[in-house]
């Protein structure tokens with residue numbers, strides 16, 4: 007019977023309880039030690055020059071035309087002639103310098119995905135048309151993550167003799183010339199195609215959640231058509247759309263796969279993510295303050311976007327539940343011109359954006375893919391090799407092990423943190439709440455850099471935990487930690503949502519009847535949220551398997567212990583193996599993801615939930 | 621059985637002061653009710669006694685032991701939640717047996733007791749059902765059984781009947797009373813329904829905005845309300861603002877509209893008063909020594925076994941109630957009517973800022 011003022015302040019309960027304290031302290035400390043401190047250790051390097059605190063490295067970046075180039079250099083598109091004598095437009099984009107290029111690319115990708123995602127979402131939410139269910143399923147396909155090979159297929163599609171030219175130039179004659187997309191334009195294209203379903207899912211949820219009576223009221227007052235959309239529907243859905251778009255902005259900023267795939271064109275290398283990555287790979291062991299400074303710049307941009315959207319969305323939490331009454335969704339049949347738009351514009355766009363995943367599958371089962379429209383020669387050799395060749399299988403085993411271990415940590419972290427933040431209102435609650443979702447805003451390559459500095463500083467020299475070790479670094483621990491941090495928001499959101507659905511009186515009545523807190527958590531709470539925990543765990547497992555940034559940097563220092571993505575990157579960058587094997591691994595990841603989606607769907611009877619920012 | 625004492629309990633939630641200093645003394649084996657309008661702090665008081673919330677100031681005693689900050693699980697004051705809080709993943713049997721398992725009762729003893737309590741709440745044969753397969757009334761009885769089975773020192777009931785239909789309410793009300801008498805436990809009952817409070821309680825505490833306005837037996841509270849708030853909260857009554865115009869010791873003359881009532885008893889200093897007159901105390905036929913006031917008939921309402929006459933006296937409406945048809949036979953809408961009121965049926969209370 008001891009009342010503690012500080013326990014009340016910090017944890018929101020006047021009776022100090024070790025279990026409650028643990029729920030706060032464990033995730034908080036974990037994230038501080040394995041996210042905040044490593045990232046801060048980079049700050050130290052970036053702000054030091056000649057032993058003094060200085061902005062030198064930031065100045066030198068911002069003054070250097072390699073990083074900031076205004077006006078931009080180069081030609082957006084060049085007219086060339088193919089070997090067959092046809093005219094060919096090569097589209098690469100303009101060079102604004104590394105820092106601005108990253109921003110321009112991210113801004114364009116955000117814009118394109120926002121438009122495409124919103125249009126798809128609106129059509130799916132409001133219209134009934136033939137094939138809608140196929141649309142719905144197809145829209146999930148671009149979400150299947152197959153690092154590198156996906157972008158590789160896109161590059162092939164948009165090459166001189168690729169699928170796009172075949173269809174639109176050779177068959178349909180819509181294009182009077184051939185096009186080829188490379189460089190920064192290629193990166194924008196690949197990212198837009200991969201990320202627009204993120205906006206789609208967020209926007210779709212927003213449209214569905216709009217109280218129909220709000221629109222009916224506006225119609226009743228005389229608003230119709232586009233005016234209704236512009237004045238009521240769109241503003242109400244905007245927070246959701248903006249949240250999705252911001253996520254895309256951050257993903258684009260940190261993406262490495264597309265620049266690596268397009269790195270044959272030097273312009274694609276002029277992106278912050280690629281610059282940090284390549285300095286890391288080629289200058290291993292050095293502490294480059296310039297790169298640390300560049301990482302800080304990238305991190306700052308991502309954090310600004312992240313904080314901006316959280317603030318914006320929280321300001322616009324429209325209470326949308328109607329006060330009783332019917333909730334008849336507003337679904338109508340499209341007018342003829344709308345149907346035309348759906349089948350002539352959206353359908354082709356959808357087909358084009360799902361082609362990369364199909365291409366990966368074809369690639370995995372074919373002998374070669376050079377200058378033909380589609381891969382040639384069916385074979386299962388590569389799939390066989392992936393399974394049978396111990397040199398390849400090793401990567402799968404590594405990834406499974408690391409992801410599995412990370413998921414255990416993630417489950418523990420998301421249960422403790424969600425329990426603390428949903429059940430107690432101490433001053434630490436909002437801090438914990440933000441810090442748990444913060445990993446979304448920290449680019450993977452920044453985590454990798456931070457870990458590199460951090461672990462080489464705090465672990466004994468030449469121990470297997472030290473990335474600069476001469477006797478072989480074992481990345482297992484570092485990768486497990488990185489996965490657990492980077493994928494935590496996926497599971498934490500799911501568990502938190504589960505906890506919010508369990509009324510607190512269910513736990514209170516258990517404790518009131520004499521059960522301890524531990525007994526209440528294990529006997530009452532856990533059974534009630536087990537499906538949310540399971541769903542979150544599956545999601546974070548799946549995305550740990552396909553984690554790229556840390557895997558291809560720290561993870562590839564010692565290939566014996568490297569994960570799948572490190573091997574895929576080797577294939578693409580140094581032709582260490584055949585691209586078909588990388589594609590086979592991509593297929594494996596697709597299978598894992600689809601299995602997870604189906605299992606989560608069947609067991610939890612919930613719709614597969616992708617991640618949002620709020 | 622336990623005696624509960626609250627001394628100066630204060631509780632704030634951020635800016636809201638939910639309890640402004642509550643003093644209560646609940647005796648052994650008593651059925652004690654907290655009555656008050658929504659938001660007055662009844663649930664908060666109950667949660668503090670249950671150990672689910674802790675007060676900012678004040679002390680709480682069970683018998684002579686201070687339990688203000690004892691954890692809920694060690695307190696033995698079992699709460700039946702307003703929403704029942706049955707665990708949806710457990711059967712009726714498991715829900716009820718939960719507290720016994722925590723107390724490490726042997727299996728046979730658990731079975732015996734669950735059987736006993738299910739009989740008590742008349743739910744034999746429902747052991748294997750899940751909460752979602754029960755009606756609201758059945759769920760509520762499971763919630764009560766789950767609390768009773770551990771034989772709590774103190775049973776706390778938070779508006780346990782509010783989700784039930786009128787008939788089931790009456791039934792359950794007497795059930796609770798019966799069980800409480802049978803087991804002789806101390807029960808603290810929360811409701812905002814004054815009729816329910818009157819029917820069930822040994823004593824009632826009427827609460828208003830975080831304060832206790834009056835404690836007493838149902839009869840005391842109904843017949844001798846100490847404040848305007850209590851008077852107006854205890855059922856349909858006439859509350860007439862008036863002013864003291866003459867004083868002679870304890871005796872005063874008051875005036876409202878153009879009516880004067882003399883010879884009323886009033887001991888306070890405040891001249892702004894209210895007159896509280898129960899409708900059933902107003903007679904429609906002459907009584908000796910009563911005050912008579914004449915006004916217009918505004919409305920005559922038939923309620924079945926009684927009739928209400930709403931009279932208009934100046935601007936003021938006053939209700940009289942009778943069970944005799946003959947009393948109203950001669951009345952016509954807008955016609956004249958005279959109310960006869962005995963002086964000791966008029967309660968003069970200081971005006972409150974409600």
Ligand SMILES: Nc1ncnc2c1ncn2[C@@H]1O[C@H](COP(=O)(O)OP(=O)(O)OP(=O)(O)O)[C@@H](O)[C@H]1O
Nearest residue numbers: 633636637638657658659660661662663664665812
């Ligand atoms: N957890 C809380 N946070 C903030 N304010 C609260 C909280 N619990 C209660 N309050 C406030 O304290 C006051 C008393 O609330 P309480 O729930 O005790 O009322 P009540 O008498 O039980 O009302 P009802 O009859 O509606 O159940 C109210 O103003 C309420 O808004």
Ligand SMILES: [Mg+2]
Nearest residue numbers: 662663664778
């Ligand atoms: Mg209440």
